[in-house]
Amino acid sequence: MSAATPPSDPEVAAEQAALDHALASLGTMRQRAERLLQDLIAAGNPDLDYVAALSRRVSLLADSPRPLLFGRIDEEEGPTWRIGRRHVEDARSDPVVIDWRAPVAVPFYRASVKDALGLVRRRQIMVDRGSVMAVADDLFGDVGDQAGSTRLRGGDALLAELERARTGEMLDIVATIQAEQDEIIRAPLRQLLTVQGGPGTGKTAVGLHRAAFLLYNHPELSRDGVLVLGPSRAFLRYIAQVLPSLGEEAVVQTTISDIAPKAKVRAEEPMAVRQIKGDARMGELLRRALAGRRRPLEEDVSLRVRFARATLDRERVNALVASIVARPAPYKSGRLALRSRLVSEARTAFRSSGRLGADEAWFEGELTSSEEFGDLVDMLWPPVSPNTLVRDLLSSREQLERYASGLFSPAEWRLLLRSRGSTVTSTAWSADDLALLDEAAFLTGGRTRSYGHIVVDEAQDLTPMQFRMIARRAPSGSMTVLGDLAQATGPWTYADWDEVRSHLPGAAPQHHDELTLGYRAPGRVLDFASRLLPVAAPGIQPTSSIRPGRTDPTVRRVGESELVAAALEEAAALAERHALVAIVVPEDLVPEATRLARRDTDVGVLERDAMTRPVTIVPAPAAKGLEFDAGGDRRRRPTRPSAALCRSDASDPAPQRRARPAAPRRSPRLRGARSPTIECMALDVDGKVALITGGSNGIGEGVARHLAGRGAHVVIADIDGARGKAVAQELDGRFIQTDVTDPAASGAAVAFAVEAFGGLHIAHLNAGVTSWCGMGDDFDPEAYRRSMAINLDGVVYGIAAARPAIMASGGGTIVATASMAGLVVAPFDPIYAANKHAVVGLVRSLGQSYEADGIRVHALCPSFAYTNIIKGSEQTLLDMGFPIIDVADVVAAFQRILDADSTGQCWYVVAGRESEPFQFRRAPGPRLD
Secondary structure (H helix, E strand, O other): OEEEEOOOOHHHHHHHHHHHHHHHHHHHHHHHHHHHHHHHHHOOOOOHHHHHHHHHHHHHOOOOOOOOEEEEEEEOOOOEEEEEOOOEEOOOOOEEEEEOOOHHHHHHHHOOOOOOOOEEEEEEEEEEOOEEEEEEEEEOOOOHHHOOOOOOOOHHHHHHHHOOOOOOOOOOOOOOOOHHHHHHHOOOOOOEEEEEEOOOOOHHHHHHHHHHHHHHHOOOHHHHOEEEEEOOHHHHHHHOOHHHHOOOOOEEEEEOHHHOOOOOEEEOOOHHHHHHHHOOHHHHHHHHHHHOOOOOOOOOEEEEEOOEEEEEOHHHHHHHHHHHHHOOOOHHHHHHHHHHHHHHHHHHHHHHHOOOOOOOOOHHHHHHOOHHHHHHHHHHOOOOOHHHHHHHHHOOHHHHHHHOOOOOOHHHHHHHOOOOOOOHHHOOEEOOHHHHHHHHHHHHHOOOOOOOEEEEOOHHHOOHHHHHHHHHOOOOOOEEEEEOHHHOOOOOOOOOHHHHHOOOOOOOOEEEEEEOEEOOOOHHHHHHHHHHHHHHOOOOOOOEEOOOOOOOOOOOOOOHHHHHHHHHHHHHHHHOOOOOEEEEEOHHHHHHHHHHOOOOOOEEEHHHHOOOOOEEEEEHHHOOOOOOEOOOOOOOOOEOOOEEOOOOOOOOOOOOOOOOOOOOOOOOOOOOOOOOOOEOOOOOOOOOEEEEEOOOOHHHHHHHHHHHHOOOEEEEEEOOHHHHHHHHHHOOOEEEEOOOOOHHHHHHHHHHHHHHHOOOOEEEEOOOOOOOOOOOOOOOHHHHHHHHHHHHHHHHHHHHHHHHHHHHOOOEEEEEEOOHHHOOOOOOOHHHHHHHHHHHHHHHHHHHHHHOOOEEEEEEEEOOEOOHHHOOOHHHHHHOOOOOEOHHHHHHHHHHHHHOOOOOEEEEEOOOOOOEEOOOOOOOOOOOO
């Protein structure tokens, strides 16, 4: 069955020639793409999407340290194909290397003695830094004495990979994917696939390679998006390079906490409280609390418009409210519908009185701006933000008792009761509150960012409420959910995968698969850990390892007071023999371990230092999915954590399964170009409403595209009607023509956004022009006044208009585009510098005063960027020594502002530096001596 060739064999030389030909062909492909890109740009006014696509192709065709090819298959009656990590073709467009995801590559992964899938040979090619080191053949058919039982596919390469020392970053496994893994990776897109996999079975790698496979075979996913959810930020750092190394960047990689609404987590809660908050019944409790905010009209109401009055009948109004409630719609949409219906009712009433021209154009504006009408709408259908809804419910005994009736027992809902924060922004949220905030955001606003496919890793630690979060983002039901029920450490545990699937969307067919072979962890380690299975997960079968390992795990018993010091001592000894060692520590002992190791530069902490030190202190919940070197000599390095810190109690030798609460069961970036990105750990703006002035081009357009791409509702306000409408339409947003120098126009733009989407959370006041007006003989009062009106007045009017709307929406962020000219002297355009310095001073002065309203105010201070504001002056600026930055760099800084917890800061954006707040020197105080 198997034949291995020595390094001097002619077959190795033949494969080296094939590899050299493939590398040369790849270089030719890159040169062709570069020439096409250069010709496109030189022609002038290129299509930016085409430029972005070509730029990405040039980047993907770059050399990689990972082997270009790794396998070959010889068909019984057909050609020979070489399999690699990407497609390569020659000058005649004939394939030189077949992408591992292509259908023709399937036999490489699945052929066996029982079913050769039409192959006579499968060859594993082991490559190191461009050199073929060895080949190993699997021969099928009549091979005489070589016939035998099926071995692990590519066993030689697989074992070489398993013995590789860990580096702190996960690598792809395309060369060593096994048959049971390949079946999961290539499973159909339109299904809810759950995967049970024990330690070391490669489920994380399978999930990531499945994402790469689906993106390759379903191009529509590049538009719809793929979301990968991991258990922690440390885990995301560990896996961050896998998908890019496979040429796939149109993926959002983040955690469940980071797709939730923005909230500062600073509270920890007992496990009993966490279990209740994770229960799916919390969704119904929040729905009841939201519905309970509406109040019926108890008597007829009189409305006044100008000098006339009309009365609305109580019963008609209540019936109108009931008809809107009966139609399933988000709470904010219902409020907008009620407002519209009340206007119609009032128009009819005033028309019947014959005292006022109710059909006049001004009628609706004067009616809806009246205090009486506003009070009526607020009483019948009060506005409420998601954060306010959750805070008010959990801090009100009366609300909990009323809405939990028949849903939770008194003992359960009392666990939810907590003290009320003085403001929404001062509320101390817990990690489990984030799922409640997300539920509330969906109930109130409805829309959330959705994806074509979602991959969830370490799913066993998610609660039902967190699964509801994920389900809302996968309307098609296309998901891959991986985990090990036996490793559950969260507040919720599941008896089986049927229970997990009950909390996920049922729109797609469901399928369950299991990974039964352990590749990473040696058998002796797995056997030791499997002693807990009968208690932790009785229905889960133990994982079988492909290799036994050389030594048994070492158990060292010490007193509890010596536990941390002994673990550090043991880790230091292991670090002398192994490249990467972890100390897995119970969360409550992490501070002590960190304190004892603070002077040891070889010891790092996972969240602070990632896996960059020889020894890493890892909180136990964060250890899942990570890999470290373990016991063995220097030449043979099995994987998994090498030191563990735990407590034991002789009277309680096995941990008990936690009971659930009683419940029903750029290449360089090109300016203006849009390109896929990996987004990790960023503020989720799903469903938020953003108003952007000057949003039809340049920085404003870049921010609009960024926010819309992350699920926000975008309203573009600009003087350029044609371009603004086109951009808004493309982003499924709204456009309003706006002259920011007119305060009424700024107010109208805010009102338009609120009416269109039910609120306002982000205001980007970006409209701006240069003056090129000097203060000498070239002073031009008209140019001065125009520049001040747009750059300063537009910001002032915009902030004044946006503030009340953002407050009514529960808080948010105002970002004013200033400039580096607002932070430094700018003698080339002193008027421009003057208004930008004014914007900087305004933002710094408003920061603290607006914080009490739940509003953060920041200034975005970019250097010159490739936008219309400098069009025609680019060469002049370059000659003056100003490097011009890309719009994408400014957009990235804008996102950093949204992610920040601070306010009143001015964020510089300059070439070669990461954007951060400018540090102003304190002014000297008075001398009193």
